[in-house]
Amino acid sequence: MEGGRAPGHRAGLTRTAVLRAARELLSEHGLAGLSMRALAARLDVAPNALYSHVANKTALLDALLDDVLAGVETPAADIEDPAAALHRLMASTYTVLLDHSDLVPLYLSRQGAHGPNAQRLGEITAALLRRADVTEPTEALRVLIVYTIGFAAFTSHLPPGAGTEQQPSAAEMRGNFDRGLDWLLTGIRAAADRR
Amino acid sequence: MEGGRAPGHRAGLTRTAVLRAARELLSEHGLAGLSMRALAARLDVAPNALYSHVANKTALLDALLDDVLAGVETPAADIEDPAAALHRLMASTYTVLLDHSDLVPLYLSRQGAHGPNAQRLGEITAALLRRADVTEPTEALRVLIVYTIGFAAFTSHLPPGAGTEQQPSAAEMRGNFDRGLDWLLTGIRAAADRR
DNA sequence: ACCTGAACACCGTTCAAGT
DNA sequence: ACCTGAACACCGTTCAAGT
Numbered sequence: 001m002e003g004g005r006a007p008g009h010r011a012g013l014t015r016t017a018v019l020r021a022a023r024e025l026l027s028e029h030g031l032a033g034l035s036m037r038a039l040a041a042r043l044d045v046a047p048n049a050l051y052s053h054v055a056n057k058t059a060l061l062d063a064l065l066d067d068v069l070a071g072v073e074t075p076a077a078d079i080e081d082p083a084a085a086l087h088r089l090m091a092s093t094y095t096v097l098l099d100h101s102d103l104v105p106l107y108l109s110r111q112g113a114h115g116p117n118a119q120r121l122g123e124i125t126a127a128l129l130r131r132a133d134v135t136e137p138t139e140a141l142r143v144l145i146v147y148t149i150g151f152a153a154f155t156s157h158l159p160p161g162a163g164t165e166q167q168p169s170a171a172e173m174r175g176n177f178d179r180g181l182d183w184l185l186t187g188i189r190a191a192a193d194r195r
Numbered sequence: 196m197e198g199g200r201a202p203g204h205r206a207g208l209t210r211t212a213v214l215r216a217a218r219e220l221l222s223e224h225g226l227a228g229l230s231m232r233a234l235a236a237r238l239d240v241a242p243n244a245l246y247s248h249v250a251n252k253t254a255l256l257d258a259l260l261d262d263v264l265a266g267v268e269t270p271a272a273d274i275e276d277p278a279a280a281l282h283r284l285m286a287s288t289y290t291v292l293l294d295h296s297d298l299v300p301l302y303l304s305r306q307g308a309h310g311p312n313a314q315r316l317g318e319i320t321a322a323l324l325r326r327a328d329v330t331e332p333t334e335a336l337r338v339l340i341v342y343t344i345g346f347a348a349f350t351s352h353l354p355p356g357a358g359t360e361q362q363p364s365a366a367e368m369r370g371n372f373d374r375g376l377d378w379l380l381t382g383i384r385a386a387a388d389r390r
Numbered sequence: 391a392c393c394t395g396a397a398c399a400c401c402g403t404t405c406a407a408g409t
Numbered sequence: 410a411c412c413t414g415a416a417c418a419c420c421g422t423t424c425a426a427g428t
């Protein structure tokens with residue numbers, strides 16, 4: 001009687017609740033811990049009840065992937081220095097991906113997300129590349145995306161105590177990412193200037 | 196009596212035979228089809244018999260990963276143009292990875308292979324970077340490896356009939372890879388020249 | 391419309407026992 | 410040393426049935 005939106009005695013499961021529980025399960029137990037059965041158990045529901053709210057596990061994961069990208073910091077459309085803005089945009093993407101490192105392997109196996117957030121980021125990046133007079137903005141966009149997700153995938157799989165030659169620390173990888181991003185953007189602009 | 200090396204009536208399983216069967220299973224049914232049970236069935240053996248020859252599934256996959264790298268074409272140690280040799284080496288790696296596209300996701304989740312073949316390739320690449328007067332050969336090496344495996348991972352997951360804006364064809368991806376590799380090597384050399 | 395019980399067709403791995 | 414039978418503790422998904 002006090003405003004609860006579930007009138008009856010049913011579980012009152014929601015798609016939103018399913019996705020939230022999936023995120024919690026993921027951050028607590030990793031990708032391996034996110035099974036449909038574990039998810040159902042956490043929601044006090046039979047495993048197959050989930051299929052009333054998500055088509056299947058793949059669809060659930062796709063929704064999770066696109067949601068994460070909402071956290072990427074995007075520059076204003078009329079920013080002065082498009083080259084610097086490109087660096088910041090990719091760096092922010094890298095940060096956000098690593099904040100959800102359990103999901104990173106999935107970005108790779110699906111070639112990124114494809115929901116509304118992913119689409120928006122792609123358009124912003126393409127616009128910046130055009131404003132930076134890059135001759136092949138479509139190719140450069142793909143290279144930057146692959147580079148960023150690939151690097152995040154490598155970094156996300158580091159074991160907790162790392163710092164050897166074979167297993168660099170996350171901080172070292174971050175440094176490598178930034179340096180490589182500079183090299184890439186330098187090379188892209190050199191090609192544009194040469195035209 | 197005619198030279199068979201298995202004297203008795205046992206299966207006569209070998210580590211080599213297990214690995215070979217795993218490669219066959221992989222190329223025929225993909226990574227999802229490579230289960231320990233399917234592998235045992237193909238070898239007419241109980242599932243747990245495999246554990247006499249490989250420690251577990253992870254060890255089996257690690258061996259598979261390093262084996263593939265034996266196919267990468269390496270330049271002579273005294274090649275004239277180290278920059279061009281670097282491009283060819285990474286391009287050959289990309290080709291070899293895509294020839295075994297089912298394994299590519301595994302390279303990522305384990306940050307490359309770590310067997311003898313992987314080690315040898317790493318040393319050759321590092322030597323080329325030093326000969327090209329790159330100021331940070333270790334960082335450049337990691338960036339190149341991540342770039343190559345990352346790109347292969349993207350390409351390897353393309354659905355058979357591809358060619359749209361969202362889903363480029365494998366040929367387009369190959370072009371993107373080469374262009375991006377040029378950009379990267381250009382940026383790396385620009386940093387070296389600037390010093 | 392949403393949820394349950396039960397089942398189907400699988401996994402990787404371990405253990406005790408045989409030869 | 411190598412293999413088997415049997416089991417343990419899981420998976421994702423579907424189907425028929427209930428409310």
